[in-house]
Amino acid sequence: MGEKFKTVTVIGAGTMGHGIGLLFALGGCSVRLVDLSRERLDRALKLIESHLDGLKLHREYGLEADAVLARITPECGLDESLPGVDLVVEAVVEKAAAKRELFQHLGRRLGADALVASTTSYMDVFSLAPEGLQARLLIAHFYNPAYIIPLVELVPGPKTDPAAVVRLRNFLETLKLTCISMKKYIPGFIINRLQRALGREIFHLIDAGIADPAEIDRAAKASLAIRLPVMGVVARYDFAGLDATLNNIKGEPVHLASGSDRSPTLERLVAEGRLGVKTGRGFFDWSGRELEDLLRQRDLRLLQVRRLMQEWIDRDARKGD
């Protein structure tokens, strides 16, 4: 059994922070959810209530929704009470200046035993933190939505105490999360690197007018989406045959998109304000539907897949015992 972090402070209550806060509250922690304005905190709490109401996540923990909400204390700005905190999760914007300033603040105020976990997607946060935080700073990269997707990539910095990684990993595993420990930092860790490679090809196929966005998604859902949960991305090669894989690689050159990640289509859509579901249009038209309804429909489907996957993950883990 892992150590229970009783009091967790999640800093940044945006897309990731509100979901991570909910996850910890479901797991029995007292959560302080910190952001810069009352408005952002209200939005985060509204989303959390909506997730509980729509997905009934609390029932899996034998709790009432109100009991989960009561564990979350919203806080505008960091106060002086950081010394009582066991774990800080940094989920502020992906900007070096914001993270550096926050780490300086934590370095001055945090108690000596508290861990600091950053959920940065790509950044070398270790280069932004003061010396006093280095031994207890690590990356814990959650996936969105954090209350459904169980993966956390744990990445130590050059001076992170290995015991800090073990402490956090043991705790996160009590929350039924799947923790992957990486040996050292690389931007994007495992899954964002794979997604980035896939993204290059997706944007290339769209930019070059080779296939429409809807057709690409239809193709992915009818193939990758079914194979991935069963074979992962590596065992798949064993099933395909490594000789066949080698032949494919040596055969007709594919000329995968490489070099630049910039996509003219992506840049045009962003310039037009087509940012995705949050503005009603992105690659697709989402207009006329409430954002919360879109997220709920997504989450209900993700939960169905997660429950099936969890069964398989648990069964595989039992076989490995």
Ligand SMILES: NC(=O)c1ccc[n+]([C@@H]2O[C@H](COP(=O)([O-])OP(=O)(O)OC[C@H]3O[C@@H](n4cnc5c(N)ncnc54)[C@H](O)[C@@H]3O)[C@@H](O)[C@H]2O)c1
């Ligand atoms: N969005 C994703 O899918 C995703 C997935 C995994 C990791 N991440 C990472 O998580 C982090 C947060 O991303 P996000 O998508 O939640 O961003 P977001 O913009 O939705 O939320 C960030 C929040 O941090 C707040 N903030 C900024 N500075 C602050 C400070 N000093 N104190 C308190 N609050 C502060 C902002 O007001 C905002 O509400 C980033 O490092 C990002 O790379 C994002």
